Amino acid sequence: MKTSLGTDTLVYPTPVWIVGTYGPNGEPNVMTAAWGGVCCSKPPCVAISLRKARRTYAAIEQRKAFTISIPSEAHVKEADYFGMASGAKADKFSVAGLTPVKSELVDAPYVEEFPLVVECRLLHAFDLGVHTQFVGEILDVKADPAVLGEDGSPDVAMLKPMSFAPGTNTYHGVGRPLGKAFSVGRSLM
Amino acid sequence: MKTSLGTDTLVYPTPVWIVGTYGPNGEPNVMTAAWGGVCCSKPPCVAISLRKARRTYAAIEQRKAFTISIPSEAHVKEADYFGMASGAKADKFSVAGLTPVKSELVDAPYVEEFPLVVECRLLHAFDLGVHTQFVGEILDVKADPAVLGEDGSPDVAMLKPMSFAPGTNTYHGVGRPLGKAFSVGRSLM
Numbered sequence: 001m002k003t004s005l006g007t008d009t010l011v012y013p014t015p016v017w018i019v020g021t022y023g024p025n026g027e028p029n030v031m032t033a034a035w036g037g038v039c040c041s042k043p044p045c046v047a048i049s050l051r052k053a054r055r056t057y058a059a060i061e062q063r064k065a066f067t068i069s070i071p072s073e074a075h076v077k078e079a080d081y082f083g084m085a086s087g088a089k090a091d092k093f094s095v096a097g098l099t100p101v102k103s104e105l106v107d108a109p110y111v112e113e114f115p116l117v118v119e120c121r122l123l124h125a126f127d128l129g130v131h132t133q134f135v136g137e138i139l140d141v142k143a144d145p146a147v148l149g150e151d152g153s154p155d156v157a158m159l160k161p162m163s164f165a166p167g168t169n170t171y172h173g174v175g176r177p178l179g180k181a182f183s184v185g186r187s188l189m
Numbered sequence: 190m191k192t193s194l195g196t197d198t199l200v201y202p203t204p205v206w207i208v209g210t211y212g213p214n215g216e217p218n219v220m221t222a223a224w225g226g227v228c229c230s231k232p233p234c235v236a237i238s239l240r241k242a243r244r245t246y247a248a249i250e251q252r253k254a255f256t257i258s259i260p261s262e263a264h265v266k267e268a269d270y271f272g273m274a275s276g277a278k279a280d281k282f283s284v285a286g287l288t289p290v291k292s293e294l295v296d297a298p299y300v301e302e303f304p305l306v307v308e309c310r311l312l313h314a315f316d317l318g319v320h321t322q323f324v325g326e327i328l329d330v331k332a333d334p335a336v337l338g339e340d341g342s343p344d345v346a347m348l349k350p351m352s353f354a355p356g357t358n359t360y361h362g363v364g365r366p367l368g369k370a371f372s373v374g375r376s377l378m
Contacts, residue, residue, distance in 0.1 A: 002306065002331035009233045010330045010343055011307060012259055012350035013202050013363060014226060037203060037226025038355070039238045040317035044198045047236065047322070049228045070201055076367045080374030095377055117191065118200055126315060128229040128324065133236070135317065141199045142191035153356030154199055161201035162367060163352065166227070167342030169370040174202060175362030178265045178351060182358065185269025188284055 009035075013163035016079050016171060019048055020067040020100070020109045021059035023087060028100035028109040030069070030092055031056045032083030034164040035131060044138040045123060049131035055087040060134050064122040065106035069114040072160040073173050079162065080171070105139045115144040115159055198224075202352035205268050205360060208237055209256040209289070209298045210248035212276060217289035217298040219258070219281055220245045221272030223353040224320060233327040234312060238320035244276040249323050253311040254295035258303040261349040262362050268351065269360070294328045304333040304348055 014034040023029050036048035046068065050057045060066050071079045078096040085092055093100050093111075100109035103119045110117040120136025149155035156174045163172050178184070203223040212218050225237035235257065239246045249255050260268045267285040274281055282289050282300075289298035292308045299306040309325025338344035345363045352361050367373070 001334075003334050003337065005330040005332055005341075005343075007233050007327055008330055009227045009230055009235070009327065010305070010332075011204070011206070011227060011235055011257065012305070012343065012345055012348060013204055013352050015200070015202055017200070035227040035230070037236065038198045038200060038224040039236065039322045040320040041198055041224070042319040043317075044196050045317055046198070046200055047226065047228065068200065073367055077374050077377065080368070080370055080372065081377040082374070084371055084374055085378060116199070116201070124315070124317070126313065126324075128232075128234055128313070130231040131229040133228045133324075135315075135322075138196055138198065141194040141197055143194055143199075145190075145192050148192065149357065151357070152194075154194075154201065154354075155357060156201055156354045156359075156361060159201060163202050163363060164370060165343075165345045165363075168338065168340070168344060170345075171367040171370060171373070172345060173364030173367055174352060174354075175364035178262055178360040178362055179269065180359055181269055181353060182273055183269070184360070185266050185271070185273055188266065188270040189274060 010167050012165060016162040016164050018069040018071060018079060018082055018111055019056055020069055021056050022063055022108060023055060023059055028093055029055055029087035030082045032079050039135055045135050046138060047133050047135045049133045051130055060122055063107040065108040066120050066136055067103055067108045067110040068118040069111035070116040070161050071114045073162055076162060076171050115147045116154055117142050199356050201354060205351040205353050207258040207260060207268060207271055207300055208245055209258060210245050211252055211297060212244060212248055217282055218244055218276035219271045221268050228324055234324050235327060236322050236324045238322045240319055249311055252296040254297040255309050255325055256292055256297045256299040257307040258300035259305040259350050260303045262351055265351060265360050304336045305343055306331050
């Protein structure tokens with residue numbers, strides 16, 4: 001017998017993504033988003049949801065672009081800080097000692113020290129309630145060679161991305177491999 | 190210096206969610222989705238993206254409802270199978286030896302044996318390309334008491350949700366706790 005937990009956003013896992021934009025005066029800014037995910041394979045698109053009061057919200061509307069930098073576990077402190085501080089009051093890159101890199105593809109910066117970055121052109125903005133969902137077309141994914149496996153894909157054992165758990169509000173690493181998709185379930189076919 | 194991996198949906202982590210619907214004759218069906226995420230806090234909404242050819246696609250359009258059942262690591266085989274087989278050819282619940290439960294809130298079934306389920310009413314359908322994104326309002330979250338922590342929230346150490354890694358196409362467990370959100374980054378404020 002299951003227990004009702006009510007109307008809440010209790011789903012697992014959610015990502016820990018750092019959204020990069022330029023402010024009104026061209027200043028690089030970042031914020032942390034856990035409300036997001038892949039939303040289309042062709043064109044390849046990723047969605048992030050933001051509150052209207054966020055500085056990043058206005059920046060995406062103005063420049064029609066954003067990046068997602070995926071931090072490793074080692075940067076959990078910086079990722080958490082990026083979600084708390086406001087770019088209106090602090091230069092978050094400077095405070096965190098991290099480096100903004102201007103994307104050559106879109107009008108937004110990414111975080112040099114984070115091992116994987118995604119450069120997005122704004123395709124859609126859907127007003128859903130307290131959050132607006134921005135859908136970005138992925139124009140490129142860039143990774144540090146050190147996190148690429150033998151097949152050339154990012155290897156989560158080296159990338160060490162984090163997840164966020166709603167409810168407990170905790171960050172977690174990625175755990176042990178459980179098997180290959182389109183393979184471990186084949187015995188049931 | 191980062192390496193370009195091109196225009197691809199290489200972001201981490203993505204979830205492993207089992208979407209439950211009723212087919213045209215009322216038969217319960219499930220499929221696995223990794224393209225999805227929370228998209229709004231109020232109303233609480235979750236998004237999943239599906240290809241038009243999917244049986245689940247027509248089912249959601251018809252009944253304006255779906256559930257998300259979150260499997261634990263122990264069901265990785267079943268989760269993978271649900272992503273490969275078609276409900277047009279197989280009764281996936283029977284094959285997997287799992288039990289469909291009719292939601293009392295929406296016109297869709299969930300998986301009894303999976304520890305956390307979310308019941309959703311369709312709010313929006315956004316055609317993005319090869320995928321259509323369905324936004325569901327969360328009407329209730331239900332959990333097995335065994336996966337709830339002392340504060341009454343789901344505890345990922347007991348829930349053991351999985352993540353999917355694009356590129357390598359691998360499933361992974363949730364790893365070690367890295368800290369509390371809105372807390373570990375406070376030293377930088």
